[in-house]
Amino acid sequence: MKEIWIIARRELNAFFNSLMAYILLIAFLGFSGFFTWISGADVFMVGQANMQSFFGIAYWSLFFFIPAMTMGLISEETRSGTIELLLTKPITDWQVILGKFLATLLLVCIALAFTLPYYITIATLGPLDHGSVWTGYLGLILMSSSYIGIGLFASSLSKNQIVAFLIALLIGIFFHIIFGVLAGNFTGFLGGIFSYLNLNTHFESISRGVIDTKDLIYFFSLIALSLVLAETNLTRRRF
Amino acid sequence: MDIIVENLTKIYGTQKAVDNISFKVHTGEVLGFLGPNGAGKTTTMKAITSFLVPNKGDIHVGEFSVIDQPEEVRKRIGYLPENNPLYNDMPVIDYLRFVAQIQGIDKSRIPGRILEMVKLCGLEGEKHKKIGELSKGYKQRVGLAQALIHDPEVLILDEPTSGLDPNQIIEIRDLIKAIGREKTVILSSHILAEVEATCDRILIISKGKIVADGTPENLRKKAQGQEMLKLTIEDGSKNEIIAALQKIPSIDWVNPISGSDNRFEIQSRPNVSSRKLTFDLCVKNGWTLTEMVIVETKLEDIFHELTMN
Numbered sequence: 001m002k003e004i005w006i007i008a009r010r011e012l013n014a015f016f017n018s019l020m021a022y023i024l025l026i027a028f029l030g031f032s033g034f035f036t037w038i039s040g041a042d043v044f045m046v047g048q049a050n051m052q053s054f055f056g057i058a059y060w061s062l063f064f065f066i067p068a069m070t071m072g073l074i075s076e077e078t079r080s081g082t083i084e085l086l087l088t089k090p091i092t093d094w095q096v097i098l099g100k101f102l103a104t105l106l107l108v109c110i111a112l113a114f115t116l117p118y119y120i121t122i123a124t125l126g127p128l129d130h131g132s133v134w135t136g137y138l139g140l141i142l143m144s145s146s147y148i149g150i151g152l153f154a155s156s157l158s159k160n161q162i163v164a165f166l167i168a169l170l171i172g173i174f175f176h177i178i179f180g181v182l183a184g185n186f187t188g189f190l191g192g193i194f195s196y197l198n199l200n201t202h203f204e205s206i207s208r209g210v211i212d213t214k215d216l217i218y219f220f221s222l223i224a225l226s227l228v229l230a231e232t233n234l235t236r237r238r239f
Numbered sequence: 240m241d242i243i244v245e246n247l248t249k250i251y252g253t254q255k256a257v258d259n260i261s262f263k264v265h266t267g268e269v270l271g272f273l274g275p276n277g278a279g280k281t282t283t284m285k286a287i288t289s290f291l292v293p294n295k296g297d298i299h300v301g302e303f304s305v306i307d308q309p310e311e312v313r314k315r316i317g318y319l320p321e322n323n324p325l326y327n328d329m330p331v332i333d334y335l336r337f338v339a340q341i342q343g344i345d346k347s348r349i350p351g352r353i354l355e356m357v358k359l360c361g362l363e364g365e366k367h368k369k370i371g372e373l374s375k376g377y378k379q380r381v382g383l384a385q386a387l388i389h390d391p392e393v394l395i396l397d398e399p400t401s402g403l404d405p406n407q408i409i410e411i412r413d414l415i416k417a418i419g420r421e422k423t424v425i426l427s428s429h430i431l432a433e434v435e436a437t438c439d440r441i442l443i444i445s446k447g448k449i450v451a452d453g454t455p456e457n458l459r460k461k462a463q464g465q466e467m468l469k470l471t472i473e474d475g476s477k478n479e480i481i482a483a484l485q486k487i488p489s490i491d492w493v494n495p496i497s498g499s500d501n502r503f504e505i506q507s508r509p510n511v512s513s514r515k516l517t518f519d520l521c522v523k524n525g526w527t528l529t530e531m532v533i534v535e536t537k538l539e540d541i542f543h544e545l546t547m548n
Contacts, residue, residue: 082325088318238291
């Protein structure tokens with residue numbers, strides 16, 4: 001556990017040293033702030049004290065920002081050769097993967113923490129369903145974790161950061177949109193499968209305030225699967 | 240801590256990078272790996288550090304196997320990889336702290352160890368700079384510092400002096416020699432003079448196989464076999480001297496050194512010396528022998544001979 005935290009802290013420092021973290025924080029807050037308060041289906045247009053408009057925007061902006069955070073995590077270390085230093089230290093490959101996963105998740109949580117003023121502001125505007133706000137944040141964190149896992153897997157596939165970014169986006173778009181579209185086109189058993197695979201189905205039900213074990217199992221298996229694949233890829237280098 | 244390599248084989252795709260090699264390195268020994276590019280030096284070192292898993296065979300570092308207890312092996316090894324990869328956007332001191340933490344050094348000892356390493360590797364002036372801003376020589380020192388920070392019993396250095404200037408090379412060599420007194424050191428190089436200067440023992444690898452193993456002196460002796468002498472004989476005519484030398488039974492061949500009238504190269508037959516007979520010959524004929532030097536085979540020649548077949 002201590003080793004995971006050491007790796008995570010180094011990665012987090014690297015995010016902030018390389019300006020990556022600041023750019024993403026500013027972009028995320030600017031983007032979500034603009035569409036929550038100023039334009040489109042914003043809070044004032046909806047006319048209700050809820051955070052659905054923010055969650056909708058965050059759902060999309062995180063989908064694009066997370067691959068940008070994860071793309072270099074493994075590919076850059078493979079390209080520069082530092083992976084060799086890391087993998088010859090007394091830590092397991094799992095600790096490396098989990099440390100990098102944790103660092104990215106923490107950065108996402110920091111970004112989400114900066115949106116808490118939105119929550120406080122909206123809460124003063126009218127009666128707010130506090131439970132659904134917290135489950136909404138939980139939904140965003142679970143969704144982000146899934147995409148971080150996929151991003152880590154993509155980053156373990158290529159030495160090239162841009163290729164890793166595109167692979168992550170390509171895999172992500174299936175869960176984000178394509179499965180949802182397919183679910184609408186098919187009926188019966190196949191439709192059920194696509195609807196289950198569609199990430200939005202599970203995100204919506206959680207962000208509405210319903211924490212169902214079915215949804216939790218979906219997210220945790222997606223995270224676990226992608227991390228196992230990333231770890232397998234990392235270990236494969238040794239053979 | 241001894242290193243025992245047993246029947247190590249490593250295959251990349253269809254190519255055997257290392258082919259069934261075995262050797263032992265003892266504590267207090269500095270072993271030099273020599274070989275042309277692509278001979279399998281780096282692969283062997285990567286296998287010892289447990290970065291690569293062998294296809295066949297096993298490696299023991301002390302009592303631990305790289306296959307069964309890689310984490311135990313890694314705790315005891317300090318490793319400087321080829322090309323010295325480092326996190327360029329980290330300041331030197333932060334990087335050393337990170338490595339110290341990940342090596343599991345006790346929290347209270349970390350600042351002390353970092354200071355010691357900074358001093359040992361001469362990084363005082365650079366410790367707050369980002370690694371990416373350092374010159375190649377300083378980067379190499381950072382690489383060495385991270386390899387040494389947990390005071391490992393085994394040190395694996397892949398081309399430790401590449402890219403350094405002559406003064407730095409001497410410093411690093413002295414450092415390696417000092418470390419090598421108590422620890423087990425394996426270093427690779429394709430610079431022969433370097434291996435000769437730092438190593439107690441040399442292992443020459445070619446095409447994944449060990450082709451020579453021994454101390455620099457032993458290797459030279461082995462390759463020498465026949466005695467070679469360089470002579471300068473004055474007060475005699477060239478042809479007379481050659482004719483007389485050729486009559487000595489222990490001399491295999493005589494060769495006048497071009498560009499000079501009185502200098503010769505002679506090679507003795509195996510296992511005999513012709514020094515005494517040559518001297519006697521000169522005395523008998525009234526020639527003056529002003530130079531008699533045993534020509535030592537250079538390590539370069541051995542290396543060339545062993546790796547070119």
